[in-house]
Amino acid sequence: MTSHEDLAVRFGTPLYVYDLDEITAARHELFDALPEEFDLYYALKANPHPGLVRALRDGEGRSCRAEISSTGELAAALEAGFDGSECLYTGPGKTLGELREAIGAGVRLFSTDSVTDVRRVGEAAAGHGVVADILLRVNSASATATSSIRMTGTPSQFGFDSETLGDLLPDVLATPGVKVRGMHYFPLSNAKDENALIGEFQHTIAGAAELARRLDIPLDYLDIGGGFTVPYGVPGERGHYPKLRAELEAALDTHFPDWRAGTPRLACESGRFLIGASGTLLASVSNVKVSRGRKFVITDAGINTFGGMSGLGRLLPVAVQPQAGAETESASLVGPLCTPGDVLGREITLPALSPDDLVTVPNVGAYGPTASLLMFLGRPAPTEVIVRGDDVVSASRIEHSRSYLPTAPGASE
Template identity: 75%
Template structure:
């Protein structure tokens, strides 16, 4: 594989390097952990780079696309997906974006409220089509007590399971829609025991709700939550018994699942793409302030923002040589704000201005999950490699201004 130093010399820093071979390995590994009958959606929110999305569409078993915006739809289409390959999710779909999605052939939607279903139906009716709606369920109970919980609490996501049955008469009457099944996403970044327990609970809940409500269950998306490190060294989660445990639970509660009644699906973002990425950044300065060392790099929260700079998933850890003794320092970015911190008091190698640092496992939630436009700095370069070959090199250009002023508002005054 081409060295990060060579790529940095060629393309500059900050620089994301995405290894397509690692990406394909993660895809194949996750498919192997699931029963053969399962479909797998790639959540583009993790990384919508068309080259990455395209790689996940290939292989002996290929992913479908889970999208939640027209921008992600554009990325999916650019990567070779069709609208029919996509599941459109999100609690705040507008009529405009639904029109664009349905116009491009999207027919499967995860819906979160009666209003959401009605809006999908109105747009589908206007296009002369019928849209399949999965009812996202916010279960009142849960199995796993660990990991990041995504259910069992008040939320903008999903129908509360305890009130769903009373809403079904209204949902069944919505023109332009067909109730196709359910969608769950109960937790995130889970170990195998937690994930198996939650999937078992999800499958049992789906079967119980379908029977009690006489709800057609043609499709069931049981969610994801597959673990992978973020911005620190480590390996993807291992799920050696998941396949068998899922089969046992499905045989018990939904015995026709092997024949596709219902079709079962999972989804994943970080697990599929996280390990493929490395962030390479150059040290701009090293300074001591009142006894504390600060290493200032050209990558900050505008480059790797920990989910839009919220800091929930920081600090990062940089790669250290096996024989290197790390020293405590704060790794900060170049922005003119004290909040531009990638890690406080973390282990860093002895560095000088001009040295390169690498942050591993940054293939997910990188540029598009960061404060990309803050202070107007250029976006980082993104390079896709396969072995010793550069497949593509690109940079998001957010500084191009597109003037879309309607004629009735035009002025003779220049901008």
């Protein structure tokens, strides 16, 4: 593979480098961990770069589908070669305008979170003279996960609460323009280990079977969500799931005896696992200073480049990849922005760094530029380079621009 140092010289920093071979390996590994009957959706929120999305669709072996939550992600999926019919459109706040655009582009499968959401999908579908398939996203009353990022079992903007779904179901089923095809669950994100993930999937499968039976919900399709893990911004390997396939098959045999014949059709979804380990962030040290006994290493990559979701309190700190045998010290790694919040790691272990040295942060293929405060303070977006082996496949940068709209009532350009 072309060295990071060479790429930094060629393209400058801050620089993201994405390895397509790693993405291909992650896709094969996750498909191998799932029963063959499963569809696998890639969640574009993790990284919508069309070159990376294309790698999850194309190539040898089984292909991912696309899980999208905006018309921007839809555009990225279409640019990557997906057809609208290969997309699952999710999100609790879909507008009528975006639904019309999505249906016009061929999207026919939507995860819905409320009666209002269902009605909007139906109105948009009817306007196009079609019927949209919907999944009812379910917010279960309980969950098995005690760690990781909980996405169910609590009050939430996501999904129908399982205990009140029965009261709402007549309105859902009576909505014109839609057909209920099944259910969608997403109980957790970034499970701490395989046993936690298996336990949550078993809980989901049992709960879906019970709810479908009790409420007589049509169940042609069941998406049980994700939770597959990879380190974020620190060294480490993707999670491994040697027991998952057998445990899923056993749970499905118990609760859905006809699942192998396609009743219901099944799906999982993943973002970070498929893409996270492919990315490396390269940044240059601008300055090293000491303030009242504490050392600060200032780089050209800040929260506008990486970690803009740090306000959620779950993505920091990063860990810099040291050279073998290199001397280390404790210091804060900060960015170039004019705010004290521009911190990638406080008092973390770093190599002994000097101005113009190159800093390397691993496992940043997911939740990088598009999950950051990209436009804050008007600094250029980082360059993103895609490589396969020694070949540079593409180099690009997101550009900021402002479009002016007509100001006079009824005026158009």
